[in-house]
Amino acid sequence: MLRGTSGTTVRQPSTRAVREPFVPERTSGLASYPPPERWDDWEERGPDGRTRRYFLIPTVCFNCEAACGLLAYVDKETLDIRKLEGHPFHPGSRGRNCAKGPATINQVKDPERILYPLRRVGPRGSGKWERVSWDVVLDDIAGRMRQAFLEGRHNEVMYHVGRPGEDGFMERVLWSWGVDGHNSHTNVCSSGGRFGYAVWMGADRPSPDHANARFIFLVSAHLESGHYFNPHAQRIMEAKQRGAKLAVMDPRLSNTAAMADYWLPAAPGTEAFVLLAIANVLIQEGWFDREFVRRWTNWDEYLRVVHPGCPVTFEEFVARLKEIYARYTPEAAEQLSGIPAATIVELARELARAAPAVSTHNWRAAAAAHLGGWTVPRALFFLNVLTGSVGTPGGTQPNIWDKFVPRPFKEPPRQKVWNELTWPKEYPLAHHEMSFLLPHFLKEGRGKLAVYFTRVYNPVWTNPDGFTWIEVLQDESLIELHACLTPTWSETAWYADYVLPMGHGPERHDTFSYETHAARWIGFRQPVLRVAREKLGQSVQYTYEANPGEVWEENEFWMELSWRVDPDGSLGIRQYYESPYRPGQKITVDEYYQWIFENSIPGLPEAAAAEGLTPLQYMRRYGAFEIELQRYRQYEDPVPPEELAQSWIDPENGRIWTTAPAPHSPNMVPVPAEPPGPHGRWAGVMVDGEPKRGFPTPSGKLEFFSRTLYEWGWPEYAIPCTIESHVAPSQIDRSKGEMVLLPNFRVPTLIHTRSGNAKWLNELTHSNPLWLHPSDAERIGVRTGDLVRVETEIGYFVDRVWVTEAIRPGVAACSHHLGRWRLAEGTGGERWTTALVNIERLPDGRYRLRQQHGVRPFASEDPDSQLVFWSDAGVHQNLTFPVQPDPISGQHCWHQKVRIVKAGPDDRYGDVVVDTRKSMEVYRRWLAMTRPAPGPGGLRRPLWMLRPYKPDPSAYRIDSPTGRGDASRRSS
């Protein structure tokens, strides 16, 4: 790989991401992986001394979103997966994995796994199941969907996804149906982070170039969790070994903070203030990159709009900047947050010294914790802007420049309906669907669902206020059919009509691309047992024939389902499932990817031809393809002359619009953009008289001033600022025993509720005691191991205490992932991880969940199941949390104001008591904080902003059809 002098990259066609593993490198003759030319017939002696022959087939981990590569060892004789190692050709993970990668084999071989489709018998949630055929499942669901489409009830079909794990496939499916039926988990996860980034740079995710950074600032725990844990952790530590400094802001000593040069345990709710205090030092001391800020922020728009009449000069802006941020003094920050003023000044100095190689990342953490949490990533990215570390080597840039979503064949048009159950008028700026309010909306009578798919999504357990979810899922008039697509049992699957087993990482096809580092790459997940059978010359029509039991891969499920929804093509759906190679015939999953690999990935056909392979064969063999190394400072790219030739330059802000047709791009990664209007589309922005590509924002620059917030009802938050959190120090009365509960920290060994089927992970991690500082423990009168009651606004849970110096006084922390449960002894939950519980209504109407027993050894075909030694299943906290939607970003604000008291004589470990009437009250209180649409132009939402499954512009009108009986027969 050669890097050109002008910041561009020249790619040598045959270069693969990694070569070194097959050549022993300073390891005395030992190599990391067998050489790829022997992957089709690798002989290996196992620890038992027996030699077996394997196919080595690459695939991709489906545990967290980082999508690291795996290499499956498929026994050629038994066609059984022996183990999964890292995949050396994967550009993101480079052959290395976290604990969850190799543990994938547990998930595949889990004796508790669901192998056949199940249909409920008796009322929903009563826990009786019967095995049915896939035909029955598909025909029933397809019939209901067809009926809904025929009756214009498109939005009564909803697909609710937890972990997507893929790019592009479902978009095409949902568009082909003409529904605005996508729902995600994102608002319980990252929309606070996303919104904070989106207001700056349009793109909603950062792509930090950690490997080349000189200073790394994390408001996250990327050395142990999150997107993209393993790829990022590799690169963060590489930089650190080369001398980069690491700062981690977290009230809890995470493993990441434990590796940091600076642990910044700011009081919850003061994070943005501390970051702005650092910004203030940079500003006041003149340590910021004036030239970058002048050229690449929309300071002029700020002056013109907010201070009309003042001179529009950069000097004037700097003067005002100094004035605005003067109140964020290090001393004030110290008083508020507990971070010493001297540390704040030192950090500012270090950042200035490291400029422009400062990489930053805030994901979840404070952004997902607070009312106004989105101000944290915004304040953090402000430090990138001030140090000029945007799109630089070692800086942070919009993720869209490091992501590649290949265009599939025959794209359906976008939906013309707007789903008000996911995108209600109250939240015009919500970055993603108001997913966790779905039961509240349904309860309020905002609609019903005819077919509700949950897919690798466990809202009963994961979302706040799970008892309200249970109430709504059990109401067959609100949700007529619930199909749960899942590889493993979950608390939500219990309340389904169909439990539909779907494949794990090595059992399905997907493509995806993530901004793990300074490059664009694409990965290919594949069902390795199917690939192995095909290598042996066996014909496999559907992946489930090769998978264990009748475990489907979802792609084939959706293709088959869509075909049955529209068997004669009259709804206009079938056409998207006809083969691009065999007109009129149903497409195969091979053909879908064959077309993409042949047509939409630059360089892939050539690389494949160089090895005498077809593009599909190449991807089956190598599992990943690096398309290009990162080109830095892409915003400085000139606007091409053909676009300039038909352009219009907005006299106010220098935004360049063009009517030149957009060149065909095989990359369909969603980019923020206005829909084409009379002046055409965004082409760039004038900077110092030169036409530059700029950023995908309304101003074309980094938006210090968000005109969107200004015009959509939140002018007070139009520039980087703080918002008083619901758990800010001012809101917590410690004399009343109030504390902040940090309920959502993650551990390196588990992944939400999807790893309960991995015995080696649960063996490592099976408890979530409440972390308390010794001073708090003393005040409450407890020691490690004692029980406490943690009281929230709607109920309480009972947990053990772990007293530690690793937590800020006044803050209690309890890990996510643990506290899984099942309602029946023999089914409905992974016995590696769940407690048996019962749920009862107390006389006062509250719900009580109580553990009958914890985890126990059990009999199965896996001898390890008799060796289970832990009994703790943890405590389920999320049930006791009311919904707390941020009125702007829509993010659920996870941190809770709680009271912690010694457990009473009737309290038992794991008890959860909740009053769902109170949770509706809290919901209404937070709903009242919103400033509803319509915004400017009578719209539901700003047109330029990203939105998953962005609909046709016509659907943005406040009076557009909502797909509840008012959609046209074919909405496209």
Next chain:
Amino acid sequence: MRYGFLIDQRKCIGCHACTVACKSENLVPLGVYRTWVKYVEKGTFPHTRRSFTVLRCNHCDDAPCVAICPTKALFRRPDGIVDFDQSRCIGCKSCMQACPYDAIYIDPITHTAAKCNYCSHRVDQGLLPACVIVCPEKAIIAGDLDDPTSEIHQLVAREPVSVRKPEQGTRPKLFYLGADEANLTPEVQTRENSFLWAEVRPDGRPEEAVRGTELLPGPADARVAYDVWHPKPWGWKVASYLWTKSVASGVLGIAGPLLALGALADRPLFQLGAPLIGLIFLALTVLLLIWDLKRPERFWYLLVKPNPTSWLVWGGYILLLFGALAFLWVVAAWMEASGLLGVLWWLGLPVGIATAGYTAFLFGQAEGRDFWQSPLLLPVLLAQAVVAGAASLVLLGALGGGTQGEARWLAAMLAGGLVVLVVLVASELLTSHSNLHVAKTVELLTRGPYRVELLLVGLGIGVVLPLVALVVGWGSGALTGWSVVAAIAALIGLWSYERIWVSAGQDVPLS
């Protein structure tokens, strides 16, 4: 060629990938680990740190587990890897006592010893160990320490590396770079009843054994936040074996010379009784030993696959010899072959000494348990044999109508044994200790959870009561009755002492 590991703790993020990759590669059952990550927290908020260390077999060049293994199930390969062969293992767990690093476990499926073997099956095929290739941070560096082009050679040469417990003289080939010393020093660590995200699996260790605060108070308090289970390998069966062996060896070792000297009369009571007691208690000893094996049906491997460096093997031969002597004695007594008996009586002394004493060398090979490494162990065992033997003969005499003269001889032996024993044990416990590990163990015995049993049963019933009874009996003339009391009390005290000695010796964690 010497393969070794270097673990760069400056890079390690404590993610446990190595642990899981190892389980996957080697199909390690639940509950046991070939490699694991330990978390230790130090300091007070906000100056708190959590540091990680990856712990596993050290592939010692001078591996105590190899020396003690009776059947060569553990062995050092020519390339320096310390490997194991589970088909030879009898499950005696002595390797777990020999290893100072807690690296060996008993596989709950095969019931044989296992540990990190550097993925020797992969190395033989030119592949790196599974933990090395999975590590996101490349923090585990493998290679030949003798190869100057290898990264590990260069790092060990150039960087300030450390090893665990260098004073054990095992010459470990697992080096650490940037490891916090508190992580590698279990004696200074404190363990509460919970880890940060896991249960503390009960291992029978008293709270005092896993508390280091008294030793290093202040900000350097090292608190274990995550660890894995390391049960104590030996329990009451081994304690009882020591006791039955004391009886057997003592009876033969005392009765023989006393018979030869005429202090005991040559009549069936002692002539047949002594070797019969010896045989019965030898049988109990062997039974307990075999019962304690995890693979008892393989006990005979000790004889057919012997490792000449193992004192377990020599102990086995000595017990055989003892059995042969006792058996011959019975036969000779039966046949009244007095010439032969004269020889056998005197042979009773060295064979009794060997039988009682070899355990000192066996426990001396248990390099992990420093408390057992005492040079006083041999005399203590001999004194115990005298006490147990004399007490048993006292009871035999009392039951079978021994004479007053015989009773006096035996009472004197018992009293003498007790006095010597108490002096030895006291000097062991009350003088200064060789290291922190021993000091902590002694603290457990003298001031910790064993204090009451040690003082009341071990000293009170086991020593003071018998001595008082013997003095009273001697003085009052009713020696026989009083010495029965003394003998029973001494035997009870002895068993109690063996129990707490075996238990406390394993209480201080090795990792």
